[in-house]
Amino acid sequence: xxxxxxxxxxxxxxxxxxxxxxxxxxxxxxxxxxxxxxxxxxxxxxxxxxxxxxxxxxxxxxxxxxxxxxxxxxxxxxxxxxxxxxxxxxxxxxxxxxxxxxxxxxxxxxxxxxxxxxxxxxxxxxxxxxxxxxxxxxxxxxxxxxxxxxxxxxxxxx
Numbered sequence: 001x002x003x004x005x006x007x008x009x010x011x012x013x014x015x016x017x018x019x020x021x022x023x024x025x026x027x028x029x030x031x032x033x034x035x036x037x038x039x040x041x042x043x044x045x046x047x048x049x050x051x052x053x054x055x056x057x058x059x060x061x062x063x064x065x066x067x068x069x070x071x072x073x074x075x076x077x078x079x080x081x082x083x084x085x086x087x088x089x090x091x092x093x094x095x096x097x098x099x100x101x102x103x104x105x106x107x108x109x110x111x112x113x114x115x116x117x118x119x120x121x122x123x124x125x126x127x128x129x130x131x132x133x134x135x136x137x138x139x140x141x142x143x144x145x146x147x148x149x150x151x152x153x154x155x156x157x158x
Contacts, residue, residue, distance in 0.1 A: 027087035034133035062105035
């Protein structure tokens with residue numbers, strides 16, 4: 001019986017920590033200029049008409065990444081490209097998909113989040129989910145980017 005009460009207390013604590021997270025955002029929330037965190041130069045501009053431009057975008061965030069950490073992205077090549085973007089690929093209301101006009105970069109899916117008033121998008125690098133932490137995600141921010149992401153950034157709790 002004690003284990004059950006302790007388990008409920010842990011679950012309640014975890015849910016309380018997620019109380020200000022919003023994973024049900026719409027396309028209007030995504031419009032704007034997004035800047036990479038962790039000292040990376042990437043900028044993504046999402047326009048209300050469904051178009052986008054990406055500059056200094058890490059090639060490892062195009063297709064299947066080889067990099068496993070954000071630190072490794074600093075030493076990799078970058079690319080500029082443009083195209084159309086959509087929200088909700090595969091029925092997920094918290095995904096933004098970049099569909100480039102050229103073959104420079106294939107479609108890129110980013111998980112869209114709002115937590116504690118901060119909007120950010122995440123792209124998982126080449127590490128299995130059970131071994132990953134915040135350093136294994138390329139993160140872009142709608143406001144000023146973070147040099148150091150929150151340790152629990154980009155994880156889902158549901």
